[in-house]
Amino acid sequence: xxxxxxxxxxxxxxxxxxxxxxxxxxxxxxxxxxxxxxxxxxxxxxxxxxxxxxxxxxxxxxxxxxxxxxxxxxxxxxxxxxxxxxxxxxxx
Amino acid sequence: xxxxxxxxxxxxxxxxxxxxxxxxxxxxxxxxxxxxxxxxxxxxxxxxxxxxxxxxxxxxxxxxxxxxxxxxxxxxxxxxxxxxxxxxxxxxxxxxxxxxxxxxxxxxxxxxxxxxxxxxxxxxxxxxxxxxxxxxxxxxxxxxxxxxxxxx
Numbered sequence: 001x002x003x004x005x006x007x008x009x010x011x012x013x014x015x016x017x018x019x020x021x022x023x024x025x026x027x028x029x030x031x032x033x034x035x036x037x038x039x040x041x042x043x044x045x046x047x048x049x050x051x052x053x054x055x056x057x058x059x060x061x062x063x064x065x066x067x068x069x070x071x072x073x074x075x076x077x078x079x080x081x082x083x084x085x086x087x088x089x090x091x092x
Numbered sequence: 093x094x095x096x097x098x099x100x101x102x103x104x105x106x107x108x109x110x111x112x113x114x115x116x117x118x119x120x121x122x123x124x125x126x127x128x129x130x131x132x133x134x135x136x137x138x139x140x141x142x143x144x145x146x147x148x149x150x151x152x153x154x155x156x157x158x159x160x161x162x163x164x165x166x167x168x169x170x171x172x173x174x175x176x177x178x179x180x181x182x183x184x185x186x187x188x189x190x191x192x193x194x195x196x197x198x199x200x201x202x203x204x205x206x207x208x209x210x211x212x213x214x215x216x217x218x219x220x221x222x223x224x225x226x227x228x229x230x231x232x233x234x235x236x237x238x239x240x241x242x243x244x
Contacts, residue, residue, distance in 0.1 A: 019106065
């Protein structure tokens with residue numbers, strides 16, 4: 001596993017993401033609900049791929065790459081979600 | 093009324109956010125894990141996270157079915173190996189991937205809700221009570237028409 005990689009801090013707890021799945025949105029497209037599900041999926045795969053690093057020693061480097069890139073993608077979508085939450089005026 | 097048990101760390105947050113989504117459903121147990129699950133509540137439906145089943149989910153599920161008269165078990169997971177999912181294949185089990193809204197959860201056992209409505213008759217009155225509304229019947233076959241589905 002790369003020593004240089006700093007895992008982006010998670011901006012949302014599981015409970016906050018769960019609330020966002022249910023929250024009624026002023027935006028008719030229901031993007032907050034969908035975006036929270038996307039973030040949840042990325043969090044899920046981030047955790048899953050991190051386990052793969054531990055369990056699959058031969059492929060550890062590849063799984064470490066998958067974990068890092070997923071964490072980066074998760075951080076990007078969390079930023080987008082944060083802007084949307086602010087736009088909607090949600091309190092979580 | 094359909095009795096539902098929810099097992100997993102985030103169902104409570106969803107319920108707090110959207111308490112009206114599960115109308116016609118009685119949440120009889122709400123816990124983060126299996127240890128907190130109130131088995132004496134005898135739910136018709138159990139919705140739980142795969143992680144709550146521990147390292148041997150199929151054995152845990154078998155144990156739950158043996159002690160509870162559960163009609164449907166809905167297992168939510170994020171990512172899981174195919175062999176694990178395969179071990180959980182059972183007509184009484186539904187596997188759902190990803191975060192699941194309460195509306196999606198409810199849709200999984202809509203048939204049980206409708207059956208419950210039919211058993212009770214309209215407006216939650218026991219079916220043995222006479223209906224206060226004029227009964228409507230199919231004009232072709234004379235069968236009584238269902239009322240109360242608006243409650244869904």
